[in-house]
Each structure stands twice: as structure tokens, then as C-alpha cells.
Amino acid sequence: MPPQVPMFSFFKPKNTPAAIDAPAPPAVPPADTTATKVSWAERLKSGLSKTRAQLTTLFTGIRVDEALFEELEFALISADCGVAAAQLLIQQLRERAKRDGIEDGETLKQALADLIAELLRPLERTIDLDRAKPLVMMISGVNGVGKTTSIGKLARYFQGAGKSILLAAGDTFRAAAREQLMTWGERNNVVVIAQRDLQGGGDPASVIFDAVHAARARGIDILMADTAGRLPTQNNLMDEIRKVKRVITKADSTAPHEVLLVIDANTGQNAVAQVKAFDDALGLTGLVVTKLDGTAKGGVLCAIARARPVPVLFIGIGEGIEDLRPFSAREFANALLGLE
Secondary structure (H helix, E strand, O other): OOOOOOOEEEEOOOOOOOOOOOOOOOOOOOOOOHHHHHHHHHHHHHHOHHHHHHHHHHHOOOOOOHHHHHHHHHHHHHOOOOHHHHHHHHHHHHHHHHHHOOOOHHHHHHHHHHHHHHHHHHHOOOOOOOOOOOEEEEEEOOOOOOHHHHHHHHHHHHHHOOOOEEEEOOOOOOOOHHHHHHHHHHHHOOEEEEEOOOOOOOOHHHHHHHHHHHHHHHOOOEEEEOOOOOOOOOHHHHHHHHHHHHHHHHHOOOOOOEEEEEEEHHHOOHHHHHHHHHHHHHOOOEEEEEOOOOOOOOOHHHHHHHHOOOOEEEEEOOOOOOOEEEOOHHHHHHHHHOOO
């Protein structure tokens, strides 16, 4: 008996034509207005309030002396900035305070914000959405960090830039993963390619291989491929995701153009270990940092900048479809310390 060939389906939103080769749905109009920017800055500041609470109280009614620097170093470590980054920042802050004769807390806080922005600035990078068509993005991460949700939010963001999107349901193991991605496809009016029969699991590489060819045939601008969650210690699953990347390259010799890791800010220092492991395995091009709202561990971006400076492309501070935005070092540093 010849081997069974995996069957794939194009799951189309209900309000699009039935034909597989129908034109891509119209892009969502851009929402990048001044009001939106102000709103995002305020929301980011609110989302980082728990992390900020560990830092900003130290600047009220104080003397700028060695005791304060020691307290600030401890506070930075407690906010998951990491020992190396915290020591670097405090050493630089000491030098700046001495050089500029800083004697009050507010000026010292501004100086610390400047230093954090400088530390984080190498993490800034803007994706060139026009350098390939389709631009193939491979999304990875451990279980439960919000990969599929982040794909849905990224789809909305890229639509706002006028791009057509195709999604590939490459997580063939997690229960209801395909259905979750299809729900996001419905919300964004985007087609999802998935394996039709997942009994006994499926081959994620085959799904994504098929999706690359489909995206090229349909003239799609961006293909985002979901993958199953896995821990860096699961060697067989890390081998599998390496295979997925190799298969994508077979479908398009220049792809994947972006290899993104989604990390949960609440994991703190463990996120640094995840970045190192997935970067070693896949050669990451960027990070998507989720769940910054409500965490007391927002300083983890400083630890990443010091230990493994993979660019942070997007950060998320809420559950809404618009709650994912490009990372800005200055904006983040100011929000972390409650500055305008």
C-alpha cells in the first residue's frame, strides 16, 4: 500500500470567496495616529508599574551616596535585570553622578533612564517587510508563552502596514492549536493553511512547506508559521524544529527571513536561557516579549541586552488584538522609571 499523503486545507474566513485562489482580503487601515502613540506610551507605563515600584520609590527624599547605589543595584536585580546588567548600570550611574555632580533623586532617575535606554538600544530593529515576497516568518517558543496569540496580533499589525497575510498551522501536536489559529484567522480575515487530519499528530514541516508554495502562488506578502511549543531541554523536539527550518529553506532558498522567539516576561531570568538555547539552535533574528503588563520582572530585557542581545522586535502589554507594538528602547526605559 503506498504511503498516505498528508492532506492540507485552506481555512478561509466566512466572509471571503470559496475559491482557494481568491484575492487576499483588504488590509486593515493603519491605526498609527498620534493619539494611539500617546495611548500606547501610557499603557506601557501602566503595564510596567509593578517593575517600576521596585525602583522609583528609592529616588524620593534621598541623598545620592553609596548606600543609595547599593539599594538601586539590589532593586535592579530584583526586577530581573540580571547581575551583570545591574552591576554595569550602577557603575555607569556612579560615574555619571560624579561627573555631572548629581545630588538629587529626580536627576539621578533621569540619568538611570538614559543609561537603560543606551543598554537597550542595540535591541531595536525594524523589520523590512519588503525585502522578500513572501516574507516567511517562523515563530518559536516554549509552551504557554503566547505564540499563537502573538501571531494573531502580528497579523493585525502587518495588515495595518498594508500587507496581505497567510498563516500556517505548524503546531500539529497541541490540542486545539489549529482551531485557535483559525479563530485568529477569522478575526483578521486571513486564510490559514493546516493539515486536515491530525489523528496521531502531524508533520509540521510538511504543513509549512505547503504554505510557502501557497503563499508564493497567491502573491502573499507575509507568511507566518506557527510551531509547537517545546523546552530547550527536549532534544528530540529541538531537532524537529531545526528540521522545520531546513524544510522551509528547501521550499525557498532565502527563507525563513525571520526566525522569532516569543518569550513570556513573567519567566524572568529563565527567558535569557530560552533566548540562548533557541538562538543556538535556530539563529534567531528577533524576539517578541509578551505579558509585560502586570509583571514585576520587566527588567529582563536588560539581562537579554547584556547576555544575548537578540533584537526585541515587538512587546505586548495586554490581551487585545492591538496590544502588540514595536519595541523602542527610550520609550521602554522611560516607562520603566515613570518618566514622560
